[in-house]
Amino acid sequence: MIDVNQEYTRELKCEYKGERYKVRDNGAVLRMTREGKPKRPKDDIWTFGDRIDRGYAWFCGEAVHRIVAIAFLGEPPTKQHVVDHIDTNRQNNRPENLRWLTKLENILLNPITKAKIEYWCGSVESFLADPSQLRGHENEDANFAWMRAVSPTEAQNTLANWERILSKPRPENKSRGNAIEEWIFEHNSAYKNDFDFLKSLEPIKKEETPSPVAKNEPTFSLKSVHVITEKPKEQPITKKEFMATLLEICESEGWDYKKYYKTTTWKTDLLITIGNQRIAFSAYNSAKNAAKSLPLIEQAGVKIFGLVLSPKKDDTLNFGCFNLHRNGNTLETTIAKTKLPFDSFVKKAVKDKVIHLTTAKITAVDVIFEQIECWHCHKPHFVFYTRYLVDKNGTRYDDDYFDNECIENNELNIPNLQFGNEILELVKKYINEHPEKSIIMGEVKERYSKTSNQSYISFGCPNCDAIVGDWFLNDLEMSLIYETDENRMNRIQLMTPFEIPVNDWIIVD
Numbered sequence: 001m002i003d004v005n006q007e008y009t010r011e012l013k014c015e016y017k018g019e020r021y022k023v024r025d026n027g028a029v030l031r032m033t034r035e036g037k038p039k040r041p042k043d044d045i046w047t048f049g050d051r052i053d054r055g056y057a058w059f060c061g062e063a064v065h066r067i068v069a070i071a072f073l074g075e076p077p078t079k080q081h082v083v084d085h086i087d088t089n090r091q092n093n094r095p096e097n098l099r100w101l102t103k104l105e106n107i108l109l110n111p112i113t114k115a116k117i118e119y120w121c122g123s124v125e126s127f128l129a130d131p132s133q134l135r136g137h138e139n140e141d142a143n144f145a146w147m148r149a150v151s152p153t154e155a156q157n158t159l160a161n162w163e164r165i166l167s168k169p170r171p172e173n174k175s176r177g178n179a180i181e182e183w184i185f186e187h188n189s190a191y192k193n194d195f196d197f198l199k200s201l202e203p204i205k206k207e208e209t210p211s212p213v214a215k216n217e218p219t220f221s222l223k224s225v226h227v228i229t230e231k232p233k234e235q236p237i238t239k240k241e242f243m244a245t246l247l248e249i250c251e252s253e254g255w256d257y258k259k260y261y262k263t264t265t266w267k268t269d270l271l272i273t274i275g276n277q278r279i280a281f282s283a284y285n286s287a288k289n290a291a292k293s294l295p296l297i298e299q300a301g302v303k304i305f306g307l308v309l310s311p312k313k314d315d316t317l318n319f320g321c322f323n324l325h326r327n328g329n330t331l332e333t334t335i336a337k338t339k340l341p342f343d344s345f346v347k348k349a350v351k352d353k354v355i356h357l358t359t360a361k362i363t364a365v366d367v368i369f370e371q372i373e374c375w376h377c378h379k380p381h382f383v384f385y386t387r388y389l390v391d392k393n394g395t396r397y398d399d400d401y402f403d404n405e406c407i408e409n410n411e412l413n414i415p416n417l418q419f420g421n422e423i424l425e426l427v428k429k430y431i432n433e434h435p436e437k438s439i440i441m442g443e444v445k446e447r448y449s450k451t452s453n454q455s456y457i458s459f460g461c462p463n464c465d466a467i468v469g470d471w472f473l474n475d476l477e478m479s480l481i482y483e484t485d486e487n488r489m490n491r492i493q494l495m496t497p498f499e500i501p502v503n504d505w506i507i508v509d
């Protein structure tokens with residue numbers, strides 16, 4: 001055990017979330033007493049952390065590696081960046097062992113994910129050069145889902161950095177990487193099962209029609225094969241079409257409306273007046289244009305709904321702006337992850353049933369139980385994954401709110417929904433109350449992992465107590481983040497509800 005006061009050569013100061021720290025290059029931190037405030041018990045003490053959770057060292061609820069990274073590497077390039085431990089040892093918080101990576105870069109370094117991508121696309125580089133080569137194959141395996149979500153820009157940026165990322169080899173990475181592979185293919189049938197999906201998958205080929213099912217065992221030395229099947233381009237939606245739909249609704253509903261309404265400071269395509277309420281609809285060619293106009297209309301006390309005509313990509317829009325797509329002969333928009341015909345959307349919007357939410361009170365979660373096979377004794381057992389947060393109205397929120405990054409950043413005051421005490425207690429209770437589901441789950445506790453040479457909180461085998469490794473779990477979760485099968489959801493009511501900030505438009509009935 002090294003001493004916090006020894007084995008360091010540099011000491012820097014930094015500020016992080018309103019606290020000032022001194023940080024040493026041996027990974028030790030000291031939180032300074034706040035000016036004019038009384039000294040707290042843990043102030044002015046050098047430490048490597050006061051708690052280990054999920055393999056990481058924490059100090060007063062903050063991840064120590066984040067404090068060290070900010071002091072020695074500077075602020076993260078974007079909010080989406082996470083700290084990577086280059087040697088994969090989560091407690092080695094020496095600055096030379098840390099770097100900022102995007103989430104995507106981080107995922108691509110997972111050896112199992114990497115093996116899958118190499119199988120499908122030949123190499124990670126080939127995948128990044130053209131992420132669309134996986135398009136059209138989404139339904140073959142749930143694992144495609146997140147890869148499909150990679151935007152061309154994100155892929156390009158990652159590709160530009162990829163060589164640099166690989167140039168910092170993980171010190172034991174080579175042997176460890178091989179060890180993992182050997183383990184997967186020779187000793188670990190759970191991992192083998194994980195690769196079973198490959199048997200039902202033909203590597204992507206230049207074909208218009210769906211590939212036939214592969215009959216042979218998969219090999220892992222496949223060459224890169226590109227496929228680009230462009231979706232037929234949808235005819236762009238014109239403003240004329242947009243207006244025609246709107247006017248038809250106005251006439252049939254008998255609303256009082258004005259076309260192309262204009263004042264000195266703002267203008268809108270359609271202004272509807274009902275009592276003392278004014279509701280407007282405007283079409284834009286891009287989200288950027290909408291962003292300029294909408295605030296002006298809103299300032300005038302008008303409830304405005306902006307529609308982006310045939311958006312190139314589905315942007316997350318921070319204001320009352322929605323994307324408009326063509327679906328056959330009708331127009332449709334997406335709200336609360338549901339597609340809605342444009343005319344229904346307009347009627348609901350005018351009747352005040354399209355509502356903007358800024359906070360949601362989470363009272364339940366939907367978890368998925370996934371059966372896996374123990375790599376050691378080969379008996380089946382289960383692990384669980386928290387798929388959705390559910391508010392009191394039953395609206396679901398995605399994992400953006402509780403993924404590792406958020407928890408790691410501690411940005412939101414939300415409980416640990418993977419290994420926190422409450423969720424574990426409730427999951428156990430749920431399993432007991434649902435014997436018909438035959439869920440057998442081992443204890444969640446700290447276990448030692450030979451592959452990564454460290455201990456961390458993990459799922460384990462109820463029969464032989466073997467660890468469910470981090471890489472494996474991570475990869476498993478990656479395949480569940482887009483799971484939508486209702487039959488797999490298990491709703492668990494929380495004892496302690498909590499609030500999350502949201503920026504969501506929902507439909508109320």
Ligand SMILES: [Zn+2]
Pocket residue numbers: 374375376377378379461462463464465466
């Ligand atoms: Zn076992």
